[in-house]
Amino acid sequence: MFLEMVKKRNSELIDFAVTLHQQGIILPDTYVIDLDKIKENTEKMVKKADSLGIELYFMTKQIGRNPKIAETIIEAGIKKAVVVDFREAEIMMENNIPIGNVGHLVQTPKHFLKRIMNYGVDYITVYSMEKLEQINSVSEELNIKQKVMLRVIDDNDALYPGQYGGFQLDELDENIDRMKSLEYCEIEGLTSFPCILYDKELKDFKLTHNVETLKKAKTLMEKQGFNIVDMNVPSATSIQTLPFFEEMEGTQGEPGHALSGTSPMHAEVELEEKPAYVYVSEVSHNSRNSAFVFGGGYYARGNLENVLLDNEGKRSQSKVKPFPSDNIDYYLEIDGKQTVGATAIMAARTQIFVTRSQVALVKGLNSNKPELVGIYTSQGREIERN
Missing domain, CATH: 3.20.20.10 (Alanine racemase)
Incomplete structure (x- = not known):
């Protein structure tokens, strides 16, 4: 749903997410969220709301009830x-x-x-x-x-x-x-x-x-x-x-989805807010004429369609097949056989708090100094890293 917009408006996020996965720093079923974009989007929204005399409360459930994100939004004015x-x-x-x-x-x-x-x-x-x-x-x-x-x-x-x-x-x-x-x-x-x-x-x-x-x-x-x-x-x-x-x-x-540039309209039109997250998985195996990537972060209303595959720098795209919402997303099926272990990057509307995903927060992408801030559960609790 949002993959093309992320490629166009925040390609640095895709590149760093691929690096984190291929270096073994994050595992499949991880949302990677750009804190700097969250802050920029918030600052723009606050300016507009203030001009109209509107009070804003921020919603974090979509991006994992994350206290670090909450602190960033507060610094930006909500x-x-x-x-x-x-x-x-x-x-x-x-x-x-x-x-x-x-x-x-x-x-x-x-x-x-x-x-x-x-x-x-x-x-x-x-x-x-x-x-x-x-x-x-x-x-x-x-x-x-x-x-x-x-x-x-x-x-x-x-x-x-x-x-x-x-x-x-x-x-x-x-x-x-x-x-x-x-x-x-x-x-x-x-x-x-x-x-x-x-x-x-x-x-x-x-x-x-x-x-x-x-x-x-x-x-x-x-x-x-x-x-x-x-x-x-x-x-x-x-x-x-x-x-x-x-x-x-x-x-x-x-504001909730707009803080990460992921309302339905953001998928179709270049609005003020820019996309701030991607979903990272990995090709698990092939069966018949399909490849299967690790699941865990699927959201039935997300309109997930496309997947970007990176095999040690060689990139291609494929389609994610529709997934029945009455099943558990152990795997997501994609068109065509793919290289086992390749990174899979997706971007769709989500509600991270209802998934079993992990959340990796990153910053410094715009200044070419990418940095992993921390890894969290889908409920906002930080995970200790070895």
Whole structure:
């Protein structure tokens, strides 16, 4: 999906990734991430967001919940993370990374609330009255006021399987009195996901029905006396989509894939953000008329298509065959017989945190002083190297 863009816009990353593999420094099933490109992309996005008065929280799940990447993004100007779930929150907390929002896609478990509220978080996103009441109880115990963001949904909204939940728009009004009784919860924000999606036919982004749901919810809540300060409108937050925020009445974005130059549009158009990672594997064996490379990092929605093969400097390309998502990616099959042990370089949209891959962070590619910073698990924990 992104291989041609990486070859065109960050070929140094491919070259160094090949070197790391062929010198035995990294093993197959490793994502190699360019920290300098992450920083450059972030700096550009911050400049655009600041000019529009938009607050940004960064998302790291796509690139392995990595604290070193988080530190790099903070240095570049986005000061707080949005954590997709409590496991990601743990990693950020262990590394003293400030958190702006928790609970959006995965609600915060009851017995984790006290830990994260003690740590400190701008907003906790809430799907239900029961969770609001839990937060209110912990806030009272800690003697603090906790800002809360409601996720509001409607029947015609775009929602992904495995992500259902939120206050139904047509049932919101009946909960108002209970909400007002929770004196330790400050309901100041609304959110939904996804608010923007890429339309491949239009070759541009467009707003989803979720945005209209949020606007209606905001009107309803403000009529009931709530001060809705923030409208959190995530999905595909990038330099390309930030101008949409005014139409959405959005105040907060959550860049994730754009930080590594890997939103769907980045695969087709040279946007401001440049590609910042590749996936490295190795030819394991041949069978019939196919070669098989080691798997582990496959993501079913990644649209993986092409593979670059490097056999001690001799390069060629082939096609990755479609892989059924109901199987485990022990191997990926590619067209044609290939040299066993050759390096395989791929670049597709991923969610590293759901893989069993390792992550190698590199820097210095632009200055011709490439350096391996460290190797990490897919959950962001550093691995000791011999």
